[in-house]
Amino acid sequence: MTNDLVRAGILNKERLVLFSDAVVAIAITLLALELPVPEGATNAEVLRAFGEHWHEYLAFLISFAVIATHWNVHHRLFAHVTALGGRLGLWNLLWLFSIIVTPFATRVLTADEAFTVPFVFYALVQVLAGCCLLLMQREIRRHGLRPKGPDLAAAQDGYARSLAFVGCFVLSIPVAFLTRWAYICWALMPVVSIVVRLVRRRRASV
Amino acid sequence: MTNDLVRAGILNKERLVLFSDAVVAIAITLLALELPVPEGATNAEVLRAFGEHWHEYLAFLISFAVIATHWNVHHRLFAHVTALGGRLGLWNLLWLFSIIVTPFATRVLTADEAFTVPFVFYALVQVLAGCCLLLMQREIRRHGLRPKGPDLAAAQDGYARSLAFVGCFVLSIPVAFLTRWAYICWALMPVVSIVVRLVRRRRASV
Amino acid sequence: MTNDLVRAGILNKERLVLFSDAVVAIAITLLALELPVPEGATNAEVLRAFGEHWHEYLAFLISFAVIATHWNVHHRLFAHVTALGGRLGLWNLLWLFSIIVTPFATRVLTADEAFTVPFVFYALVQVLAGCCLLLMQREIRRHGLRPKGPDLAAAQDGYARSLAFVGCFVLSIPVAFLTRWAYICWALMPVVSIVVRLVRRRRASV
């Protein structure tokens, strides 16, 4: 019977993962749906139109990278999970909520002149998503939903990655009240992610 | 041969579930597609624009919760189903129809000043969806598409959840002819759901 | 090695089916995306707006039924297919093409006053889709991609269903040059489908 329950658990987990993947796939594809199409009778005009909308194209690239990072961490997170349990489903739903809101937040980010409110809104959506990933990792650890083994390092890498992700977005919020260069906090994320992982590994090996 | 048929049944069931999941994933992600983007040259203007559209954002949150609840019940419903049969496919199709119509009903809900007609339309779509879930549960029980076992309690929980869901939406319809506070019937759903489940469990244990 | 190839074949078939399902799920969900939202300051105005757009809502219902029928036949078609082969992939691609075009054809159908050209365009898209289903069934039979057995009757039912489908849409084209009542040819489809299946079964039992 235990075996049956485990099998049932795996099936449920797979359905949850496939459903989540479908939502993420739609959200990431919809990002490109409302990109402004550069128009112009001549090539110079088209190039100028491209240039005028650089803000929208940059926001698209940022959101593509952000959602891809989310999916990557989620992928590593669930790779060895063998059953659902605890509040895993709840945090996953809240995570999906923030993924679904991300294309909207992207449009808010580039809608008009105002900077701080759209920027903070976008950052808060990402902080929510990142916290959900951290909470899911805690549930998995706490309820023993993943067999211990050689993948522990991979799991810890995922944790470090999420921490760096959340940290950069949290930090960018107060900075956004001072300057538009708050975007740099977002750009630093890959660097911070690598540093955090190196520190964790060194500490683990000590 | 029986084994073959069962295996074929499982495959079919999986394809039905995956197809349903894809439809639900698209419907829930499309909810955010037409959210009004708050515009403004200053932060104060953006905040005011956010405030002016609170009705749309609230409707988005409601529909997100509604579709997530549907998916959750559907997930539990099919977790241990081993074959398709009876009119399961038909009710599932009708259920998908109401899911597909939900983003449209959400836009109807917030389109303009009028209250009763949009509200009743939205409620009727959800009553349709909820009834389909109840009918699917009846088909599964009647045709023995789920092996009896430890999951019976989970299945009954799903049934109670659907009953509470349908009950709240049905109740809200007459109330909507009297007052805009009919939304409270919808907000009460989680409470009603818990009460109904407690009552059922007590009765089961007596 | 044969076993390996078969396994590879099953995997490929599954990926083709899942990809097709995703396309169909998106197409059927997008149908509702551009439904006109009835607006009005009073309930009477909203009801009138609903009434004014009855053509669009009817076209939505037709296309929902059409795509659901396609998916149903496709589902039965591939239920027992064990490998891909012949031109199955090509016809499936062409079938997906007509599914993808169906939401567009639906909008064409209700765009304006003109009747014959939009109606014939829509019918041609469905004839194309139906013929692809028939061609897929021929490839499956010809290349022995489905083990013979108790499902032969189900397969023949699918074939009869597709024939009725194509027949009704083909017939509606000349009728559309005479009268707007050509829609009746489409409405007769469920009846024709049942008659064709009864005739085939009687012939099979003789």
Place this chain on the structure above:
Amino acid sequence: MTNDLVRAGILNKERLVLFSDAVVAIAITLLALELPVPEGATNAEVLRAFGEHWHEYLAFLISFAVIATHWNVHHRLFAHVTALGGRLGLWNLLWLFSIIVTPFATRVLTADEAFTVPFVFYALVQVLAGCCLLLMQREIRRHGLRPKGPDLAAAQDGYARSLAFVGCFVLSIPVAFLTRWAYICWALMPVVSIVVRLVRRRRASV
């Protein structure tokens, strides 16, 4: 343990493939979403509206064929891959990026009078996608992610196909600075693809 890792690898590969399929399915279905609907009070007007938008319809057909070709090559590529490794995930992500951008590039292609800039933009997106497919094939070969066997020929066919694909789009870029007939480079792709495969097979058999 090795077996466990392989199993884990297969699961991950499947999730990557399913996620990619979902993205491709959405992108190919969205192509039809923004097709201009021909309007007109009379049949003649509708036909004329169809004719006026031939450029958009042609671009839709081209992009449908392009994305279908991508999916086809991707399908063959991953059919016998047993594990993820190297930079396979990275190139796959970049490939998905170019797929997601393709519907946008299609709209750019037909937005206005200008020819060279939109044409080169579209071609560059496809060159990016094609190069990602080539790089994925190199990673698979280099890291031995596919067992050697009878499928080598199929894999090499995929490689030749991608080479022809990239070659035609690269060639079309300088031609586009001279003449609008650069589209012919794209139309020649199926021919070039067959020639390249024949040459490779002859060389292999020598």
